[in-house]
Amino acid sequence: MSARHSPLLACVLAVTALAVQPAFAADLATPAPLPGMAAAKAPVPACDDSAVQSAVARSIARAIPSYYDGVTVQGASHILETGVVVGPENPYAKRYCSAQLALSSGMVNPAYYVIAQNYGFVGVSWNVETCMTGKDKWFVYGANCSTVMMPPSQ
Template identity: 30%
Template sequence: MRRNLRKWAGAGVAAFMAVASAVTPAAAANILLDNFWLPNGDYSTTPVNLPACSEPLALGTISMRFAETERMYWNAALNISTFQNVREIAYRPWGPDYQPRRYCSAMVTLSDARQHAIYYSIIEDSSFQGYTWGVEWCISGLDRNLAYAPNCKMARP
């Protein structure tokens, strides 16, 4: 008897919740639910602070992290020796309302003397905790975990 009562009470609560959610109109987000704590939530009105494609700090970050990834995860001793033909592919290709990005490409010579194309983007507010710009990259032929497959296409605009 008691088991049936619990079953019917649970079904009644579920039915009440279903009817209440269908009848209650959806409310707009209030100020507490808005992303007001984000420092650069509106990119169309804030100034863009992106460095150029040839920024030594960006290229150094790519070199350092590439060597670290190769050593730690792929047990390879590859390093980037040089960057050549650094150029911009696109700047804010989706318009001013989206997170600012600068897309770049270059040719890199690795420590094994082979040349590969590299595609990278400098993205505003994408560093650790979003305080400054960050860099994402893909070296053609060395995207071993296929994060930007096929052939680094997903690293381009």
């Protein structure tokens, strides 16, 4: 790399570091317990955490537009934890959740999602995988969203 490219590279790295740092700081925050019940001890946020709900909406929005018929998520209700996988036999904690998603089409659709530890950018933080029942045309998440519905049997 030539000397004239060094300042440009330094500037790009500095901007990237500033843009990424707040997102990771929010992702690593201690999750709040679910309303009315104690959340299972897992190093991932609760199902109803606002950052998780934003990630659910983003996961639907980033799909090929024709896959979900171009709908976007407007909100979520009836958010429930359906299971947790955490412990020495599992290297990564996962929290399984369900919700009713209000869509831009005016419809409400059931959805399931899993919040997985260390599945975020370069293995840092957490990630969300979302499946809307009846809308998974290619069965990416198994029949009727089975792979994100509940934890696998031990």
